[in-house]
Amino acid sequence: MRKLRDQPRTTRQDLVNDLKRAGTTVSKKTISNTLRRHGLKSCSARKEWEKVMWSDETNIEIFGLNSTCRVWRKKKDEYNPKNTIPTVKHGGGNIILWGCFSAKGTGRLHRIEGRVDGAMYRVILSPLQKIRNTQPGQLRSGSVRSISRSWSGLASQQT
Template sequence: TVRNQPRTTQEDLVNDLKAAGTIVTKKTIVKILCREGLKSCSARKVPLLKKAHIHARLKFANEHLNDSEDNWVKVLWSDETKIELFGINSTRCVWRRRNAAYDPKNTIPTVKHGGGNIMLWRCFSAKG
């Protein structure tokens, strides 16, 4: 169940097993999941990308894979972040293996619209 639906809660697992006629505690479930190499982690938030976005990013990466260091010195890198002013950005836990943080089953897609927030923008280059 957890491999197919990583957002399954301990309570859901206890209830599913109870319905199947097996009574176990949450502690037992956690021990078994840990033994299987899974741990409870906050789901990563990632941009909601369409297939066209993913292909464009991959195309860009492949086109610039062998660019020289002199070329990258000319690049200005930038990023932006949104900070919520109202409300709480709740975190959701998932059961995942090491190095599986960005598996689509273990992430929460985000969008960049809505109210009650501020946008911060920053950039840097090879020179600082």
């Protein structure tokens, strides 16, 4: 119990090995049962969420949706105005927006032209001084790999 109070990340296998070295053979199940009787349970360690930055990007169609719309119609009614969707020549276009937030506040909303890749993240993240304090492993995003690669670039630019 003392070891767990001092080192809460100790595993059951560590406890089995320590007891074995002391001359006592105990199973992991017995250790679990004993710890539960003393009011302890196995939990995931909490993360320091104040150091996490969340980010995402979205694609917005300027005119309409870029998907198929289904309608219920009778045969030969396909061109009835009720059953059609108005369109714009060349699709009307779209924009890609990227944004981020953390416990320290929100970042700027960026309009992205082209693909969102590691180079684009370096351009977006380079002026954000507060974000440099966040570790790469603590980022959460749909594109974590790209952001992590960009941290390598940021670190090399700063040194």
